[in-house]
Amino acid sequence: MAVYTEVADDQLDAFLAEYDIGEPQSCKGIAEGVENSNYMLATTRGTYFLTLYEKRVDPRDLPFFLGLMDHLAARGIPCPTPLHGRDGRALRTLADRPAAIITFLPGLWPRRILVDHCGPVGTALARLHLAASDFAQKRPNALSVAGWRPLMDASRERAHEVAPGLADELRTDLAALERDWPADLPAGVIHADLFQDNVLFLHDKLSGLIDFYFACNDLLAYDIAVCLNAWCFEPDRSFNVTKARALVGGYQQVRPLSAAERAALPLLARGAAMRFLLTRLYDWLHTPPGAMVKRKDPMECLAWLRFHRSIASADGYGL
Amino acid sequence: MAVYTEVADDQLDAFLAEYDIGEPQSCKGIAEGVENSNYMLATTRGTYFLTLYEKRVDPRDLPFFLGLMDHLAARGIPCPTPLHGRDGRALRTLADRPAAIITFLPGLWPRRILVDHCGPVGTALARLHLAASDFAQKRPNALSVAGWRPLMDASRERAHEVAPGLADELRTDLAALERDWPADLPAGVIHADLFQDNVLFLHDKLSGLIDFYFACNDLLAYDIAVCLNAWCFEPDRSFNVTKARALVGGYQQVRPLSAAERAALPLLARGAAMRFLLTRLYDWLHTPPGAMVKRKDPMECLAWLRFHRSIASADGYGL
Incomplete structure (x- = not known):
């Protein structure tokens, strides 16, 4: 439940310039996810998740996590996938944190389990x-x-x-x-x-x-x-x-x-x-x-x- | 920065049944707004803001706030407007809180003021x-x-x-x-x-x-x-x-x-x-x-x- 890091306008613009996902329309901090700062990022092309990895995540693990999502999604598992920038990289730096844009999945988690x-x-x-x-x-x-x-x-x-x-x-x-x-x-x-x-x-x-x-x-x-x-x-x-x-x-x-x-x-x-x-x-x-x-x-x-x-x-x- | 109230699945379904805005596709708690619980609600028809008014807001003031937004929007001010349900009401109850759905405005607030x-x-x-x-x-x-x-x-x-x-x-x-x-x-x-x-x-x-x-x-x-x-x-x-x-x-x-x-x-x-x-x-x-x-x-x-x-x-x- 957290947004630990605020992203400055020019930082966001520079970050998004590495992707081909259009202009930002809104960027709202999400009150879910205990470990990281998560933003729901709406652009002229669609809706995405922007995650800044905070100190409880070891940056050395990020290639495993992002690579796994790529791997699973390619095999039909309905999971978010990291977007790769023009340079092919999914993981880059934003506001001094490791950061990635991942796809946004529709759906709601069940508050009452049946x-x-x-x-x-x-x-x-x-x-x-x-x-x-x-x-x-x-x-x-x-x-x-x-x-x-x-x-x-x-x-x-x-x-x-x-x-x-x-x-x-x-x-x-x-x-x-x-x-x-x-x-x-x-x-x-x-x-x-x-x-x-x-x-x-x-x-x-x-x-x-x-x-x-x-x-x-x-x-x-x-x-x-x-x-x-x-x-x-x-x-x-x-x-x-x-x-x-x-x-x-x-x-x-x-x-x-x-x-x-x-x-x-x-x-x-x-x-x-x-x-x-x-x-x-x-x-x-x-x-x-x-x-x-x-x-x-x-x-x-x-x-x-x-x-x-x-x-x-x-x-x-x-x- | 808060979601104080979790909304159960059946509560949300019953609440949305009062509106003509389609089926919920996602509902994410927003880490903005100190006073209330805010959700970004995506439906098959569009994106909305769902607000549950928490204890720091006097419920007697809500008709003023919601009525003002209606009034201003009708006069061309770019502000959110409450959605009115089938019964004409904009303000109803969700998870034991006063609650309203308001329109979602595109845009980002400037992190660095120029x-x-x-x-x-x-x-x-x-x-x-x-x-x-x-x-x-x-x-x-x-x-x-x-x-x-x-x-x-x-x-x-x-x-x-x-x-x-x-x-x-x-x-x-x-x-x-x-x-x-x-x-x-x-x-x-x-x-x-x-x-x-x-x-x-x-x-x-x-x-x-x-x-x-x-x-x-x-x-x-x-x-x-x-x-x-x-x-x-x-x-x-x-x-x-x-x-x-x-x-x-x-x-x-x-x-x-x-x-x-x-x-x-x-x-x-x-x-x-x-x-x-x-x-x-x-x-x-x-x-x-x-x-x-x-x-x-x-x-x-x-x-x-x-x-x-x-x-x-x-x-x-x-x-």
Whole structure:
């Protein structure tokens, strides 16, 4: 929720001169996207997204993200694609930040998740996994199991401010996740953050997958595990097995899970809950209340984590 | 800089059913506008602004604001206009807030003010004043001279946190403004907040005046005084008389100032500086650092105030 960087008129004009997209008609800062400054840019030719990458994004990762969007779009995945300037480059500099113009996708993200959303999300995720299978660049997942203990350490002393005994509770989960995390499941490029605000629907049909700035190489089934957390819990934090069936069913229509992947789902889902719990916990403890970045509640993830801890096999998800 | 209220899918659908503007294609929260939640709403018919009025706006004022936009647009002023639903109403309820859809104006507000911007701003302001002269509704200016002492009282004890001795310094100005404030100048509907982010330009031509949510009845020349502060100080807080001449000259092409208005300009400009100083000071002291509402620096207004205090007549502005 942010525009961190204002772009001066002459800076914008000089930037746009590198593209063949007409004259700017309006340029409005968008209150979405926690990490970057996003503008909706209307020109005489169409509507685009202008993104200035702020300090939480490592500029060295940008060729991976932009290249991945190009790669996926070329294979029919409905995702934004970076525009290439006259010099062929998609990534350049604006107001001293790395910046890119990407296509604007129509659609609205569902504020209220219905069962009918979950099947298409699963199917789109599987298509993304297949389409990315021959993407040449690699980006390790810094927020996978090896990254969780350092994150926990950064919040341990103040974790009790969020919930009494939280650090103690997570200690057991973290040890179990580190001990049992699978190493031999199918891996590839994953989205890694396919929450509801990153999936657009138009007339009840999935019209776009957006925000690839956490995409990385990791276990494919871990991406499903993220979605089980993101799409299948109700606002009261109960787990909806009908949504889980729709989601995983939609996925398997395109890419059936192996027995090992299926068996690993409870642990992967527990891990995904841990990952979002830890980053939200860190942000909660390090962001002042009411700050420009809207803080997300780590306790929501704790409810997810506790649920997955209680699940012995994929049967427990109704699968 | 804000979206305070999320609109659920079914709420949006029900709301749009009252209008004849097609199906929603996207709905993006806009990071502009401090007071309300603003969405850029693209439909199959065009692009619109959806505004949910939040608690800092008095709902009783909304018929004035929306009616004024209708009135001005009908008289050729390039301003947004509210869409009227099938029932004729422009104002209805969405997500428990008063809400309206208004037209979307193309253009970009100038991030760097040039002399060439100032003439058209003056001209547009004068046209607005004339066009509003037969607008029937009234709204007193709660942020005029009578409102400044209560505002000062609300910040007095902590004013020194912003600048040592600030309350003492302002005491003298406030007494002078209350004593000398003119009562017999031409009055009417004024914009009252025509800062650079409320004026759009397209291809170097003024294309829109926006954000009428401070509009009220007050002295017309006070609106020019606001603009002298908003448009004629350089980033280093020096006063640019060439810009002032362009601004007032542009205004007078449409509505010449009387000798009394001209003579009152230094006092009115000092008052306008006081008004923005006091609201910024209040917000500064009552908003946590880094909050969703970007705090504006009250010290900028103090520089304006000190400058106007030193001006004996309109000659001092190069007029």
